[in-house]
Amino acid sequence: MNIRQKKALQTKNKILTAALSLFNEKGFSNVTVDEIIEKTNSSKGAFYNHFKSKHDIFFEKFKEIDHFYLDELLPQLEKDAPANVKLKTFFKIEMEFIESEFGWDVTRSIYEAELNVERESFFLIPDRPLYQILKNLCEEGQEAGLFRTDITSEQMVTILARMIRGILYDWSISKGQYSLSSEQDLLFDVAIRGLTK
Structure with missing residues (x-):
């Protein structure tokens, strides 16, 4: 795994962890993609690069x-x-x-x-x-x-x-x-x- 792939995997795991934390805190339907992005300090492109929804x-x-x-x-x-x-x-x-x-x-x-x-x-x-x-x-x-x-x-x-x-x-x-x-x-x-x- 090269540096770029490692970084991509770290971003994916960061988004995953933050999203699950938000779902646990607020409920799935009350969390937006924008909130997940904000919590992870990433971009919509990064989110949709790893997850369709x-x-x-x-x-x-x-x-x-x-x-x-x-x-x-x-x-x-x-x-x-x-x-x-x-x-x-x-x-x-x-x-x-x-x-x-x-x-x-x-x-x-x-x-x-x-x-x-x-x-x-x-x-x-x-x-x-x-x-x-x-x-x-x-x-x-x-x-x-x-x-x-x-x-x-x-x-x-x-x-x-x-x-x-x-x-x-x-x-x-x-x-x-x-x-x-x-x-x-x-x-x-x-x-x-x-x-x-």
């Missing part, structure tokens, strides 16, 4: 989350543990990460932005690493005779993904009044037991 900032953050799943979270799962234990561990680490790195208001802002019908929701992109990880764990559980086989691994992923979105939505509209990392334990335990034979 405010929504793209969330898209970039989602990509970071998916890298977190692959690079940080997956290695924490015990290779020899059964699939149900791996799933419980996965959800625990995922929810702790979202609670500590995003908070309820940024999460609420993400949901607000994702409800825009004029663009494809990042939540529904089928080849996200999140969904592939869940599918692999569900298939692993089926192959080991641990999980039921009257529903497909794809259906299991749909159920689990909807539960993830449900708890995050509820937590964000509840303004973080409960611990996400604690609440997820009961919710996903019930779900995983429902997948077992």
Whole structure:
């Protein structure tokens, strides 16, 4: 990476960080591109060189989350543990990460932005690493005779993904009044037991 590319990456990260901070402070819909530019002491050209819109900032953050799943979270799962234990561990680490790195208001802002019908929701992109990880764990559980086989691994992923979105939505509209990392334990335990034979 040359000096120019490094500088461009620094500018992009500065804009990303400032925008997320403003979204957290004021709410997504109350923040303008001009405010983000002012906070980062950059230009509109610099902003639009890296992001097509405010929504793209969330898209970039989602990509970071998916890298977190692959690079940080997956290695924490015990290779020899059964699939149900791996799933419980996965959800625990995922929810702790979202609670500590995003908070309820940024999460609420993400949901607000994702409800825009004029663009494809990042939540529904089928080849996200999140969904592939869940599918692999569900298939692993089926192959080991641990999980039921009257529903497909794809259906299991749909159920689990909807539960993830449900708890995050509820937590964000509840303004973080409960611990996400604690609440997820009961919710996903019930779900995983429902997948077992």
